[in-house]
Structures are given as structure tokens and as C-alpha cells.
Amino acid sequence: MTSPQLDASAPVVEVGHLRKTYPAARRGGTPKTAVADVSFQVTRGEIFGILGPNGAGKTTTVECVAGLRHADGGSVRVLGQNPQADPALIREHVGIQLQEAALHDKITVREALDVFGSFYSARADSAELLDLLDLTAHRDQQFAKLSGGQKQRLSIALALVGKPQVAILDELTTGLDPAARRATWNLVERVRDSGVTVLLVTHFMDEAERLCDRLVVIDGGRVVAEGTPSALIEGLEGDRGVLLRFSDDGARGRAVNVLTALADHDDDVTGAIAVGDEIEVTGTRKVLFAVVQALAAADVVPDDVRTVERTLEDVFVQVTGREYRAEENEEVAA
Numbered sequence: 001m002t003s004p005q006l007d008a009s010a011p012v013v014e015v016g017h018l019r020k021t022y023p024a025a026r027r028g029g030t031p032k033t034a035v036a037d038v039s040f041q042v043t044r045g046e047i048f049g050i051l052g053p054n055g056a057g058k059t060t061t062v063e064c065v066a067g068l069r070h071a072d073g074g075s076v077r078v079l080g081q082n083p084q085a086d087p088a089l090i091r092e093h094v095g096i097q098l099q100e101a102a103l104h105d106k107i108t109v110r111e112a113l114d115v116f117g118s119f120y121s122a123r124a125d126s127a128e129l130l131d132l133l134d135l136t137a138h139r140d141q142q143f144a145k146l147s148g149g150q151k152q153r154l155s156i157a158l159a160l161v162g163k164p165q166v167a168i169l170d171e172l173t174t175g176l177d178p179a180a181r182r183a184t185w186n187l188v189e190r191v192r193d194s195g196v197t198v199l200l201v202t203h204f205m206d207e208a209e210r211l212c213d214r215l216v217v218i219d220g221g222r223v224v225a226e227g228t229p230s231a232l233i234e235g236l237e238g239d240r241g242v243l244l245r246f247s248d249d250g251a252r253g254r255a256v257n258v259l260t261a262l263a264d265h266d267d268d269v270t271g272a273i274a275v276g277d278e279i280e281v282t283g284t285r286k287v288l289f290a291v292v293q294a295l296a297a298a299d300v301v302p303d304d305v306r307t308v309e310r311t312l313e314d315v316f317v318q319v320t321g322r323e324y325r326a327e328e329n330e331e332v333a334a
């Protein structure tokens with residue numbers, strides 16, 4: 001097979017105004033617009049996330065990127081090639097991890113790597129791949145006997161067996177326990193650090209925040225936010241919060257007096273309310289300074305001080321105006 005000429009300076013993945021509508025499932029039914037307008041660019045060597053609730057259009061998007069699905073509109077380029085025109089152009093360079101690996105129960109880890117590896121002209125070294133994905137000890141184990149985390153790691157190994165430049169990983173920690181999820185996150189970072197660009201599909205906010213160098217948030221088939229997780233969180237409007245805990249009622253009473261007075265006269269402090277044994281103070285970026293100074297001046301010492309964490313979930317709420325429910329199935333406005 002002749003390998004096409006790839007443009008090394010081109011973005012690894014470039015998607016412009018992608019659009020895909022599925023036909024109605026039955027006569028008289030309504031067609032489903034899964035992707036209404038999605039654009040993004042993936043740079044070499046990054047973990048790029050596509051984050052959004054179930055039904056947002058994430059899988060359809062990456063299937064179009066991999067040339068597994070035909071888009072109705074927009075453009076897709078992978079390493080400068082158009083997989084929509086000819087999926088074979090990029091097949092050797094894109095590894096795709098399927099949501100549920102459909103492997104025969106009896107096939108061993110090593111056999112699976114051999115079978116999948118035979119599809120590619122360039123092949124990753126099996127021993128290195130097993131080592132990268134912590135599967136060396138399980139190489140002779142049958143698929144059915146692997147744990148959920150091991151199956152997931154094998155599916156990543158299979159996506160990497162053809163030495164791809166880009167690996168597409170779709171919902172790779174669904175169904176894993178917290179320890180296995182964290183282990184998988186470390187492995188994905190190892191994959192990126194080995195030089196493979198990762199396109200990560202996830203509906204988990206914490207996963208995207210922890211793992212992605214940059215990401216798009218997709219909702220209802222459209223990009224609603226784009227950037228690095230920290231820039232998106234930094235860009236949040238609205239007040240920041242500080243939580244102070246006092247086990248001593250007297251100290252808490254004095255703190256309430258000090259902090260409500262502070263909210264009245266300090267522009268950096270917008271409010272102070274007592275909730276149970278805690279007081280929540282809201283304000284600008286400088287709210288923590290103001291609170292600490294005021295309490296120190298009054299010699300009131302809290303048992304605990306925490307800032308209220310801001311997350312990608314807050315970003316989603318801000319841009320969409322509604323709570324994030326990962327399992328929701330949004331209707332897309334066509």
C-alpha cells in the first residue's frame with residue numbers, strides 16, 4: 001500500500017463547521033441532527049478533549065474525524081488529508097479505541113495485539129506496548145478473564161498497535177472504579193508523552209479537567225466553550241467564595257459580626273452568610289485577603305479556611321445556563 005504524502009506542519013486534526021444529521025429511524029419520524037456546528041484544531045503532542053453530556057454529538061464528531069462516518073457538511077482534515085474523501089488516507093496514522101472492545105472471550109492479550117497489529121504496515125513493539133499500558137503480567141490472560149481496567153488498557157493498546165500519530169479514545173473510564181480511572185489517566189499521559197497526539201472523548205468533567213491540555217465543550221451538537229481547563233475556569237464570571245469553619249459558637253458569632261461589617265464597607269467583599277458551623281464569604285479575587293486581614297485584626301481564628309472550588313462544571317453552567325447532567329440526552333435544534 002502506498003502511504004500518502006502527509007503535511008507535517010498541518011494541525012494534526014482540523015474540523016470546520018462539521019454537520020451530521022441521522023435520518024429518521026422510521027417513516028414519518030424526525031431526522032436527528034447529532035452535530036450542528038463543530039469546529040476545532042488539535043495541535044501535535046497534546047491531549048485534546050471533546051467534553052459534553054451524553055448525546056451532545058461527541059462520538060459522531062470523532063467518527064467523522066476517523067473517516068468512519070460521512071458528514072453532511074463542513075470540513076475535516078487529519079494530518080492535512082481529508083478522511084471524508086478517502087478514509088484509507090489516514091488509516092495508518094489514526095488509532096481508534098472503540099467504546100466497547102468486541103473481542104473473542106478466549107483471545108489472549110498478546111494474540112489480540114498480534115491480530116490487530118497485522119492490519120498495519122508499521123507495528124508498535126508488543127513488549128513496549130504491554131509495558132506502556134501495564135499489561136505485561138497479563139499478556140497470556142484471556143480477554144474474558146481481564147478486569148474492567150485491564151480490558152480498557154488493552155483497548156488503548158490496540159488503538160496504538162499501528163504506531164498511530166493520533167489516538168482517539170472514547171469514554172475510556174466509563175464503568176471503572178476511582179483507582180482504575182486514576183491509573184488510566186496516568187497511562188493516557190504516558191501515551192501523550194510518548195509522542196502520540198490524543199483526542200479524548202469524555203462526559204466526565206473531572207477527567208477533562210485533569211487530563212486535557214485543551215478542550216472543546218460540546219452541547220447539543222455545538223461548541224459552547226473552548227480553551228485550556230484553567231483558562232476556562234479563570235474566565236468564569238461571578239464571585240469567588242471562601243468557607244470558614246468555627247466549632248466555637250462565640251468565635252463564629254464574632255466572625256459573623258466582623259465579616260458582615262466587612263461586606264458593608266469593603267468593595268472586594270459582596271456578602272457573608274452563616275450556614276451551619278460555616279460562614280461563606282463571597283467577593284472578588286481579593287476576598288480571601290480581605291477576610292484573613294479582618295479576622296486577624298479582630299483576633300478571631302477559624303478552625304478551617306477553604307476556597308470554594310471552581311470547576312469546568314461551573315463553566316458549563318455559565319455558558320449553557322443549566323446544570324450539567326452527564327447522562328442527559330439533549331434535543332438538538334436543527
Ligand code: ADP
Pocket residue numbers: 022023032033034035052053054055056057058059060061329330
Ligand atoms: P455523544 O457521543 O456525545 O453521546 P453521539 O454522537 O453518540 O453523542 O450522538 C448524538 C446524537 O445522535 C444522539 O441524540 C444520538 O441518539 C444520535 N445518534 C447517534 N448515532 C446515531 C445513529 N446511528 N442513528 C441515529 N441517531 C444517532
